Amino acid sequence: MRGMFRAVLYAQWKWSRLVVVLGTVAGFAIPLLSVQGAARPDRGALQTQELLRAVQSWGSAYPLLAAALGLLTAIAAWAADHRGRHIHALTLPLPRWQYVALRFGAGLALLTAPIAAVLIGALLGTVMATLPPGLQAYPIALTLRFALAVFVAFAVFFAVSAGTARTAGIILGAIAALVLVQVIVSGANLEWDLLGTLQVVLLQGPGPLAVFTGRWMLIDV
Amino acid sequence: MTYAIETEQLRYRVGKAFEIPALDLRVPTGSIYGFLGPNGSGKTTTIRLILGLLQPVSGRITVLGRPMPAQYARILRHIGYVPEQPHLDATMTVRELIDFQAAFYPRWDRARATELVERFELDEARLFGRLSKGQKAKLMILLALAQCGELLVLDEPTDGLDPVVRRDILSALIAYVSERGATIFISSHLVHELERVCDWVAVMDNGRLITESPMDKLKNGTKRLVVAGAPAEIGNPPFQLLTRESSNGAGEYWVVGNWEPDMTTYVESLGASIRDVIDLDLEEGFVELLRGFRAKGRAVRV
Structure with missing residues (x-):
């Protein structure tokens, strides 16, 4: 099984190395860029606010990076199988769930590089910055949250992209039907906010995509 | 007689357009079994059912003594498969594809793979997508042979290839069978080619088996x-x-x-x-069998 994993990992590395390398560079750079201002020696109350604003302004880059990494790595994991109509994969001598697990595991293994880069960047940024009183750095918490976001994004997009064009059509059809129902409901002046409800269910805790929302702060009170 | 592949009342249906109503197929162990039929007759569908890539509606499939698709993973360890269309990743090199395949087969024969790379004159550093049609076919045969299966399932492996490449591939197959006593199930349009190498032959049309017989009996009896x-x-x-x-x-x-x-x-x-x-030679016999079957709509048991 180790040999199989190595083979799958190598293949996926070949397909998604550009994404992984760029993601790793970005993951390392974002925490460093977000604390640039904190390295100045003349700090005061205003600098604290400025620093928090600077850190917050970079905050949205983390979930965006996590989503992009999850999406692109998941697509790369299945692209070759889709092109070959899955014939090669389906004729390999192992249970299909194991093959899916190998692909999933290889994708996650590759994504540890950008996650590690975020950790190293966040730790370096924290060490280099002189924090005003009352502020604290959260490099580990930020990295864990980034790792969770990457995992969720990869898992969701991996599941979607593993399916056939028919599956993708069903998902898109369901979304289109939802929007259509909302338009009809709104046209009929009924107070039934389907999309709003869906947003709450998905994006607010404990929704499955809640990890992407809220404040992503390397430095906070 | 033991059978490497056996189907019993196998039924498969795709919408209303195509159906295999009740297929009874018996491929003797150690034979080179030619599977003939016109385009759209159901050869590739039958092969996919045999390999567990499709789920039958009903009936029984036994491959190498085990039920398919219930034990597909165990059975596929012993089967080398060459599909109709090249199915490998175009961005991998010949060497990378060989290494990838080797990782999944415990009985992978590295020496045979190396020997076939040389015999087929394959450039190991070349991307699969950059290989010619003949080189792609040779690589797929190489991958099927080096995994040392007891059964090779080949879906039109030489279709569209020039005579030299066809001869290279067929001689590699024959050498493999004589060395290992393996069974080969080969579908092809090239009737003359099957006539040279096969000792059993079956003809399929419109999802139905027209005939299944030893090659000499079919040739001598038609x-x-x-x-x-x-x-x-x-x-x-x-x-x-x-x-x-x-x-x-x-x-x-x-x-x-x-x-x-x-x-x-x-x-x-x-x-x-x-x-x-x-x-009549096999091709004439094949054409007449089809004509007779289409005229009468019944199977011919030889």
């Missing part, structure tokens, strides 16, 4: 007879009357299957006489 004075009704003959056509006053042409020389007495008992018995 004849064109020139018959004079034949009555309209010939009763229940001991041979299969595939087609019957008049021949410009010289009597009739009958194409028959399962023919043996002593059957002339039956024809003569009808008040007819046989003026000539013409041997």
